[in-house]
Amino acid sequence: MTRLSTGSLAALIAVIAGAFCLLFEGLLPWVNAFPQAWVLPATETVGGGVKSGLTFLKPAARMFSALMAYPMAAMNYVLSTIPWPLLIAATVALGWRIGGMTMAAMAAIGLGLVVASGYWVQGMNTLALVAVSVPLALLVGGAIGIFANEFPGFRQPVQALLDVMQTVPTFAYLTPLLVLFGFGPVVGLIASAIYAAPPMARNVLLGLQRVESEVKEAAVMAGGTRRQQLFQVEIPAAKVQIMVGVNQCLMAALSMVIIAAVIGGFNDIGWEVLLTMRKAQFGPAMLAGSVIVIFAILIDRMSGTLAQERRQLWDGRVSLGILALGLIASLVFWNSLGDPSSYQLLDPLADGLDSWLTDFTRANAYFLANLKNSIMFYVLLPLRIGLDQAILPFTWGFQWTAAMSLWFYAAAVLAALALALNGRVTLGLVLLIAAGILETGVSQLPWPFVLIGVGALAWVAGGHRLALLSVVLLTTILVSGLWERALLSLYLSGAAVFACAVLGGGIGLLSAVSPLAWRVVRPICDMLQTIPLFVFLIPVLMVFQIGEFSAFLAIIAYAVVPMIRYTRQGLISTPEEMIEAATASGATGWQMMRDVRAPYAAPTILLGLNQTILYAFAMLVIAALIGTTGLGQSIYLALGQADVGLGISAGAAMAILALIADRIVQGFAEERKKALGL
Numbered sequence: 001m002t003r004l005s006t007g008s009l010a011a012l013i014a015v016i017a018g019a020f021c022l023l024f025e026g027l028l029p030w031v032n033a034f035p036q037a038w039v040l041p042a043t044e045t046v047g048g049g050v051k052s053g054l055t056f057l058k059p060a061a062r063m064f065s066a067l068m069a070y071p072m073a074a075m076n077y078v079l080s081t082i083p084w085p086l087l088i089a090a091t092v093a094l095g096w097r098i099g100g101m102t103m104a105a106m107a108a109i110g111l112g113l114v115v116a117s118g119y120w121v122q123g124m125n126t127l128a129l130v131a132v133s134v135p136l137a138l139l140v141g142g143a144i145g146i147f148a149n150e151f152p153g154f155r156q157p158v159q160a161l162l163d164v165m166q167t168v169p170t171f172a173y174l175t176p177l178l179v180l181f182g183f184g185p186v187v188g189l190i191a192s193a194i195y196a197a198p199p200m201a202r203n204v205l206l207g208l209q210r211v212e213s214e215v216k217e218a219a220v221m222a223g224g225t226r227r228q229q230l231f232q233v234e235i236p237a238a239k240v241q242i243m244v245g246v247n248q249c250l251m252a253a254l255s256m257v258i259i260a261a262v263i264g265g266f267n268d269i270g271w272e273v274l275l276t277m278r279k280a281q282f283g284p285a286m287l288a289g290s291v292i293v294i295f296a297i298l299i300d301r302m303s304g305t306l307a308q309e310r311r312q313l314w315d316g317r318v319s320l321g322i323l324a325l326g327l328i329a330s331l332v333f334w335n336s337l338g339d340p341s342s343y344q345l346l347d348p349l350a351d352g353l354d355s356w357l358t359d360f361t362r363a364n365a366y367f368l369a370n371l372k373n374s375i376m377f378y379v380l381l382p383l384r385i386g387l388d389q390a391i392l393p394f395t396w397g398f399q400w401t402a403a404m405s406l407w408f409y410a411a412a413v414l415a416a417l418a419l420a421l422n423g424r425v426t427l428g429l430v431l432l433i434a435a436g437i438l439e440t441g442v443s444q445l446p447w448p449f450v451l452i453g454v455g456a457l458a459w460v461a462g463g464h465r466l467a468l469l470s471v472v473l474l475t476t477i478l479v480s481g482l483w484e485r486a487l488l489s490l491y492l493s494g495a496a497v498f499a500c501a502v503l504g505g506g507i508g509l510l511s512a513v514s515p516l517a518w519r520v521v522r523p524i525c526d527m528l529q530t531i532p533l534f535v536f537l538i539p540v541l542m543v544f545q546i547g548e549f550s551a552f553l554a555i556i557a558y559a560v561v562p563m564i565r566y567t568r569q570g571l572i573s574t575p576e577e578m579i580e581a582a583t584a585s586g587a588t589g590w591q592m593m594r595d596v597r598a599p600y601a602a603p604t605i606l607l608g609l610n611q612t613i614l615y616a617f618a619m620l621v622i623a624a625l626i627g628t629t630g631l632g633q634s635i636y637l638a639l640g641q642a643d644v645g646l647g648i649s650a651g652a653a654m655a656i657l658a659l660i661a662d663r664i665v666q667g668f669a670e671e672r673k674k675a676l677g678l
Contacts, residue, residue, distance in 0.1 A: 004425065010456035011429035017453065018436045021446035031446050034478055042480035047645020054179045054644070061180040068132070068186050075131050079124035084115055084340050085333070089326020091298070093319035098305045100314045104322070106301065110294040118344035119291045125268040127295065129260065130253045133189045137196035137249050142242075144197070145204025146230070155205075162198045167614065167658040169621040170195055170259050171635045172651020175644050185268075188260025196252035203245025207238030247303040254296050255533060259622075273534060282542040283354035287346055289535040296531065357542050372549045380552065384491050386441030408439055442491035447478055450487075454660065461667030470664070473656045482653045488630030490657060492548070492623075493616040496555040500612045504560040505605070508567025513593075518568065525561045533558060533622045541626055551623035559615035566608025570601025606669035610662055617658040631657075 004012065021031050054061075079087070088111045095103035114123050148158040174191055181187045211234045219233040235242070257270040269291050276285035330337075361368065382390040387408070391400035412435035419428035433453070437445065451471055459467035477486050511518040536557050540550040574597045582596045624632035631654045638647030 007460050008426045008429060010460045011426055011433065013456045014449070014453040015429050015432050015436075018433065018446075018449045021449045022436070025446065031448060032444075034447050034483055038479065039481040040479045042476075043482075043645040043649045045645070046649050047643065050176060050644050050648060051179070054176055058180055062182065065181040065184075065186045065190075068189060069184075071132050072128065072185060072189060075128040076125055079128050079131075080121060083330035083334070083337060084111075084120055085337070086326045086330040088112065088115070089322050089329070093322040093326075095298075095302065096314055096322060097316060097319045098302060098313065103301060103305070107298055110298050113346070114291050114294055115340055116343060116345040117287055117291055118341050118347065119269055119272060119288060120340035120343075122267055122269045122272050122288075122341075123291050123295065126254075126257050126270060126292070129185065129189055129192060129257060129268065130250070133192035133253050133256075134196060134250055136189075136193040137253060138200055138246065140193065141197035141200025141245070141249065142204050144201040145208065145245075148201070148205050149208040150230075158201070158205075162201055163659060163662070164655055165194070165198045167617065167655040167662070168651045169618065169632070169635055169654055170256065171621045171632075171639055172647050172654070174259070175639050175642060175647035178639075178642060179644060185260075188256070188270075191260055192253045192256040195256050196249045199248035199252055200245040203241050203248065204238070207241030207245070208234055210241060211237045243303070243306055246306075247300065250299050250303050251296065254292070254299060257292065259534070270534075273538075277538065277541065281354065282357055282538060283350035283352070284347075285538050286353060286542075287350040289531075289538050292535060293527070293531050297527070361543060368543060372544055372547075375552075376549055380495060380548065382438065382441070383495055384441055384443050384488075386444055387439050389441065389444075405439060409435065412436075442494065443484070443487045445487060447483060451475065451478075458660070458664055458667070461664040461671070466663055466667060470660045473660060477653045477656060480649055480653065482631065482634070482650060485630045485634055485650070486653050486657060488628075489617075489620055489632060489654060492552065492628060492630065493555065493613070493620050493657075496552055496559060496616050497609070497613055499552075499556050500560040500563050500616070501609060503556070504563025504608070504612065505567050507560075508564045508605075508608075509571065509593075511564065511568040512571035512597075521564065525564055528557065528561050533619055536619070537622065537626055547627040548629075550626050551620075551628040554623050554626070555616050555619045558619045559612045562611035562615060563608045566611065567601070567605050570604030570608070571597050573604065574600045603669045603672040606665055606672065610665040610669065613661045613665065614658055617654060617661075620654070 025032050088108065091107045091111055092104045095105075095107035099106075114120055144158060144162075148155045170191065173194065174187075177187050177191055177194075181190060215233060215237050216229070219229040224232065257268065260270060269288055272288040273285055273292070276282075276288055377390070377395040381395075384390075388400050388405055391398070393399055412432055416428035416432045419425070419431065436449075440446075451474055454474060455467045455471040458470040477483055507517075507521060511521050536554045537550075540553045540557070544550045544553065571593070578596055578600065579592070582592045587595065620628065620630070621632040621635050624630075624636045631650045634650035635647055635654070638644075638650060
């Protein structure tokens with residue numbers, strides 16, 4: 001008898017668990033619905049404990065908040081007082097110095113559009129928040145990275161802490177921050193610093209670990225103390241990686257400006273985006289969102305250029321000339337510059353966009369409604385609540401019956417047997433699992449099946465330790481009373497990730513085989529990766545209004561880019577000797593892609609899938625603003641009600657889902673690497 005592989009055995013265990021739940025759901029009610037009597041008062045306990053701790057820390061936190069108000073106010077004053085021609089000239093001069101004509105023109109055009117939009121003052125207030133929060137994040141993140149490097153025993157706990165910080169949704173820790181620091185701009189500043197610190201810590205640690213051993217040995221041989229070795233040798237040697245951390249830190253802080261506006265509303269660009277979105281003024285919302293995009297692109301390009309190991313510095317005299325020209329223009333036109341907020345030259349464009357959008361949605365209302373309803377009724381709803389509940393006469397034209405369920409399962413069993421007889425046992429068992437999930441619906445899955453199925457998958461990916469960790473973490477969600485909401489979040493993020501895998505994988509494949517396609521796709525990917533999360537909501541709200549479908553599209557738009565980039569990178573990174581061997585054996589282009597490039601690219605593509613999953617979970621909470629249910633909605637409601645317990649519990653539950661998915665996908669990626677000898 002042929003012995004089952006690990007994957008086949010894990011799939012068989014999941015099938016047996018699913019069959020048990022299906023057969024005994026009528027006899028054992030606890031199989032489908034976790035008994036309320038078994039639920040622990042986790043939310044209340046967490047809320048009470050955290051509030052006690054926050055009450056103790058509140059005086060110190062309020063003092064820190066008062067202190068941070070001074071640099072915030074000072075930076076606001078400086079940026080709002082400097083005449084806009086001088087500030088634009090300084091940015092253009094910097095752009096010329098580090099990037100030549102291209103970057104100087106980008107700075108001039110971008111900031112010129114900000115002035116013309118009438119949002120200059122709000123934009124400067126936003127940059128003031130970034131300018132104060134980023135140094136704080138750099139300091140904290142750098143210290144964490146150095147600490148983890150100097151004390152290897154703490155490295156794994158620090159990595160785990162950074163994982164948690166980057167997987168816990170930002171809204172989840174806004175509630176305790178509000179209790180600690182009160183309402184106002186400083187809370188947004190601190191939230192931005194917390195969110196932006198982990199990328200800096202990771203890159204500092206990575207850079208220090210990558211310093212060549214010869215460099216370290218030379219510092220030791222020179223008789224330097226440990227402090228001298230670190231600050232005079234190792235950190236300078238790691239400066240390129242550290243500058244990558246600075247770039248990511250800047251972008252993370254900027255992406256928080258709209259979220260910070262939720263709890264620290266003041267006259268900044270994030271508040272303008274929120275205000276115009278709430279009023280359904282989509283033209284002005286898009287205009288305000290474009291200001292953030294301009295800042296993001298400029299900061300990304302300039303800091304990214306500084307992170308390059310070998311960069312050309314352009315003629316400094318030209319930079320001085322540009323700066324002098326800006327100073328002269330500011331002095332000459334000092335009295336006639338007026339208030340930049342009064343310019344509003346792009347208002348007709350925003351109003352025109354609003355009018356055009358209204359006309360477009362009215363003219364295409366039938367098509368847009370059909371598109372939305374088709375995907376909702378024929379794809380998302382069956383996935384959410386199952387075929388047995390989603391197929392109804394008014395949507396599908398007939399009623400799903402118990403007999404249909406039996407025929408559906410019978411067909412799945414026959415297909416699985418056919419695959420097993422052809423030696424594809426694992427695929428057959430996976431088909432049975434997929435059939436069960438589709439018939440039942442992700443949000444209706446029995447909890448024993450989910451625990452056992454995830455545990456089995458984690459066992460295949462990372463062994464018994466990962467399996468045990470996954471089951472224990474999922475059990476904490478189960479007993480906390482957040483299980484139903486967690487399954488709803490899992491359904492929407494899973495559907496979006498699947499769509500990203502298909503769409504992003506296809507675009508990545510096209511970009512790998514066609515340089516022309518990549519020249520078109522690359523700037524779009526660059527733009528999508530620099531747009532802050534909230535801005536993704538504006539276009540989908542414009543066309544499809546509030547609802548789950550809009551949230552689904554917003555998640556896809558935000559999460560698809562890593563899949564595109566990693567798929568292309570994996571497919572074009574196949575070693576030349578493998579390509580030559582396949583060519584010599586007479587392989588066609590399709591055979592080479594299927595049998596050589598794709599298997600070699602699998603670890604890289606899996607890492608792209610990993611990033612896509614994390615991006616989808618990050619966007620899930622933001623999407624709660626436009627109509628999703630589940631954990632994201634709970635976190636957002638907790639923020640509005642100042643419910644610390646619910647906010648932290650729901651945030652932790654979402655972090656658990658993201659962490660388990662992250663570890664499982666990483667496990668499969670490592671397995672593929674070992675199989676390829678990488």
